[in-house]
Amino acid sequence: MAKFKWISCIIFILPFLSLSQTLDNLDYISPFHEDLASVQKGDKWAFIDREGTIVIDYRSDVVGSLTDDGFYPLFSDGRCLIEIEKDGISYFGYIDTSGKEVIEPQFLNAKNFNDGKAIVLQLVKEVAGENKALGKEVVYYKYFEVLINKQGDLEAYLSKEPQNIILDESYLKNPPKISFKHVSESLYIKKNKSGKSTLVKID
Template sequence: MRALTLMLVFLFCSVDSTSAQQLENIEKIGDFHEGLMAVSKNNSWGFIDSNGTLVIDFRKDIAATPEQSPIFSNGLCLIKEERENIFYYGYINTKGETLIPTEYIVATAFEHGFARVIKPYKTEVIGTNVLGKNIVSYSYHELIITTTNKMAMHIRGPHNLLYYKLKSQQDIPVIHSKFISSHLILVREDNDKFSILKIE
């Protein structure tokens, strides 16, 4: 009987040790949000669950700032992709799948089922340069989008967008809106006055 008990204890410990996951050399951690917490190493971010299991492997495209670690909100997390020296933002789900493509030049985490984003648009060809290449005019709009990437509200725009400055990380547009409740948006206008808008 004693031998059987010792064998069961040994088997339990063996299973427990092999199922445990150990994460080492972690440089930064976030906070648990919707059951997941961001962890960083080697300039990459991944996510663990409440058991310490790495559920989204470390990757370079998960977006973070010096002030804010990545989070999942409404089931989505910001990602970024650099193209021609410009960062574009989109969103992944908790499986690491891209649900909203990287098409925004500024984007926020989701709140109350909505995110605030700035989307660039190619507007028109306004001439040619000395090399005979088209000179294209760009603009941007500030939008509220849903978790399915549908536009819920147009906030501001169009405004001129200088791509050559954007490529040197200059004159990046700034979001002028913020949520003050689940369906109310406070918008700072160009005259420094404010408007309150309701998402229907």
């Protein structure tokens, strides 16, 4: 009878015991940023919460950021960088903490958000005319360094003059570099090749 009571007690308690969750064979686990940490398995990354639960499943489009702790994808201001490739050219955008794409990959390069804004290279397409012999438009591309908000809207231009670019993978093997740095809530700084600096204030 006593044995029966013990079995009954165990059966009663079991539903209230939480099952442990284990993530095996991980190559890297990052520190937490905004209550999310990135975990790497092979060439894909996922995000876990502070309970160790995967909240964004493994994907290969998230972009790593260099930190004092290492190089890994992270969330800043609720946004994480993603990258897709079209015709051999990389384009950058952002996802939110649910993994939803909130800013379409369209920039030639991009930085993490800081104080609600991010520095990106905005691509501009100009149609100069038409090649009648080939039946094609004559197109030129250039880009500006700009600030966007968390919805992807243009907030301000950092560079006054655009940079011309050939949008071909044989010429553009790596994303163009972003020259401006965020140094305070409203100040952005850029150093030129001669070592001189440009300071831009954005109200």
